[in-house]
Amino acid sequence: MKVDQLSIFLENRAGRLAEVTQILSEAGVNIRALSLADTSDFGILRLIVSDFEKAKDKLKAAGFTVGRTSVVAVEVNDQPGGLHNILGMLQAAGINVEYMYAFVQQSGNSAVLIFRFDRTDQGIELLSKNNITIIPGDKLYTM
Amino acid sequence: MIYDVKNETLPREELEALQLRRLQALCERVYANVPFYKKKFDEKGVKPQDIKTLKDVRLLPFTIKQDLRDQYPFGLFAVPKDQIVRIHSSSGTTGTATVVGYTKRDIENWGKLVARCLMAAGASASDTVHNAYGYGLFTGGLGAHYGAETLGATVVPMSGGSTRRQVTLLKDFAPNVICCTPSYALFLAETGLELGIDIRELPLRIGIFGAEPWTNEMRVEIEKKLGITAIDIYGLSEVMGPGVAIECAAAQDGLHIQEDHFLAETINPVTGEPVAPGEEGELVFTTLTKEGIPLIRYRTRDLTVLNTTPCKCGRTTARMKRVTGRSDDMLIIRGVNVFPSQIESILIDTEGLTPHYQLIVERQGNLDTLEVRVEVNEALFSDEIKSLQRVESKVMKNIKEFLGVTAKVKLVEPKSIERSLGKAKRIIDNRNKG
Numbered sequence: 001m002k003v004d005q006l007s008i009f010l011e012n013r014a015g016r017l018a019e020v021t022q023i024l025s026e027a028g029v030n031i032r033a034l035s036l037a038d039t040s041d042f043g044i045l046r047l048i049v050s051d052f053e054k055a056k057d058k059l060k061a062a063g064f065t066v067g068r069t070s071v072v073a074v075e076v077n078d079q080p081g082g083l084h085n086i087l088g089m090l091q092a093a094g095i096n097v098e099y100m101y102a103f104v105q106q107s108g109n110s111a112v113l114i115f116r117f118d119r120t121d122q123g124i125e126l127l128s129k130n131n132i133t134i135i136p137g138d139k140l141y142t143m
Numbered sequence: 144m145i146y147d148v149k150n151e152t153l154p155r156e157e158l159e160a161l162q163l164r165r166l167q168a169l170c171e172r173v174y175a176n177v178p179f180y181k182k183k184f185d186e187k188g189v190k191p192q193d194i195k196t197l198k199d200v201r202l203l204p205f206t207i208k209q210d211l212r213d214q215y216p217f218g219l220f221a222v223p224k225d226q227i228v229r230i231h232s233s234s235g236t237t238g239t240a241t242v243v244g245y246t247k248r249d250i251e252n253w254g255k256l257v258a259r260c261l262m263a264a265g266a267s268a269s270d271t272v273h274n275a276y277g278y279g280l281f282t283g284g285l286g287a288h289y290g291a292e293t294l295g296a297t298v299v300p301m302s303g304g305s306t307r308r309q310v311t312l313l314k315d316f317a318p319n320v321i322c323c324t325p326s327y328a329l330f331l332a333e334t335g336l337e338l339g340i341d342i343r344e345l346p347l348r349i350g351i352f353g354a355e356p357w358t359n360e361m362r363v364e365i366e367k368k369l370g371i372t373a374i375d376i377y378g379l380s381e382v383m384g385p386g387v388a389i390e391c392a393a394a395q396d397g398l399h400i401q402e403d404h405f406l407a408e409t410i411n412p413v414t415g416e417p418v419a420p421g422e423e424g425e426l427v428f429t430t431l432t433k434e435g436i437p438l439i440r441y442r443t444r445d446l447t448v449l450n451t452t453p454c455k456c457g458r459t460t461a462r463m464k465r466v467t468g469r470s471d472d473m474l475i476i477r478g479v480n481v482f483p484s485q486i487e488s489i490l491i492d493t494e495g496l497t498p499h500y501q502l503i504v505e506r507q508g509n510l511d512t513l514e515v516r517v518e519v520n521e522a523l524f525s526d527e528i529k530s531l532q533r534v535e536s537k538v539m540k541n542i543k544e545f546l547g548v549t550a551k552v553k554l555v556e557p558k559s560i561e562r563s564l565g566k567a568k569r570i571i572d573n574r575n576k577g
Binding site for chain 2: 005007009010011037038039041042044046063064065066067069098099116
């Protein structure tokens, strides 16, 4: 039920992000979802890609520091309260969201939320119990 | 005005005769009392009685900072411990600290030498000296303090820090002389303006600045912003502390070396051979009178040019050019000595950090800033900003704690620090540029 997220360390300088996208582009790897967190000095690029291993190998070969993180992808109806409902559940269960990002699917009917929990397994268990749709990795990678 | 007219204006010939007598006695002393030197002399096949002229100093072995470290703490002391009345030590974590000890007479001599310096800078017994060098193991504070007292001046033993209070006391106590690092002087001027106190309007007349490299441009700025004469003082704890050499206010053209106490040479830092007069070389000192920890041909790593032409102030002592470079990689950040190796140890001790790092020194405004760039690796990397920032602040805290300097720690990408051929380029010092 977990999704592999690729995390990349980036220095804050011009063109660095473009180097990542160029490598992925040349490798024929598609970016499914993306989030960039940054400080004044550095950023962490978080990606869900169509081919995790390939992306990781290419980026490592190009000298990037990369990491693998297990995140959880959740599908919700694209309507007011969708995210709030889930956050309420998590709060009640005392599960902390380290970070999250989201994207709306092409069809426009649902949104995908990507969560990084402090306790990933408990998070999945809680969401399943509450009948929340969790998108498995292999489905998300090829969406 | 000259504090010790006799000794500061000795005709060259008499000075050299005095130096030779003292050098010969010194060699006898260290050969008999310091096993380290006996061994070094024996290894070079030189005996104290081989020193027949001043030039024969070249027969003697060099002493380097590492020797002091190796003999930590008291291995180079030349008198029994009960004759030592004071101990000072350089900054530094384990392996880099050096310890020096002073006898009662050393302390008295030191006081007199600093008194000479203060007078050469234009101070007198009727002045009040605001001493903002740090007190403690660092030689700056107590060195200047004893010198000012020996001169008969009034000392305000302010030490470092509490900048706003310093400014208030500059106004309230109206000192005429200030001793501190040059960058701190500018910081005081800025702080003064924030508090509505223009230091130019205070009775402060002279600043005696040392403990960090500074340029003539900085002198001009200090003189303008504080309305004082800025004098360069030179010293190092291994040789004595502040007071080894000073600029005279009359010429402000090179620092007079107190040659009756310190025999100065300049050498090629690579070959160890003497450099020609007028050429830049590494400054080497032999302490002629010190009892506690006399040093033979101590390599300062400071690069300078010696000048023996007469000075218009009347002193006959040789002058050294302002030191702006060092032959090794020691950094002086706001008066604190920092070696890349110390930063390295801290990085290694901070979990997960491999020591690919670089030190960037800048002068922002008037203060030195140190940035430590550290390459991330996979062990250290995390997808969470806060854990990377935790690493940064941990390193920052350790540097502050162990070295006493505030550094900005910046994580950078692997391989982004230039790998030069052979020795890593650890330091980028932008302080003396444009």
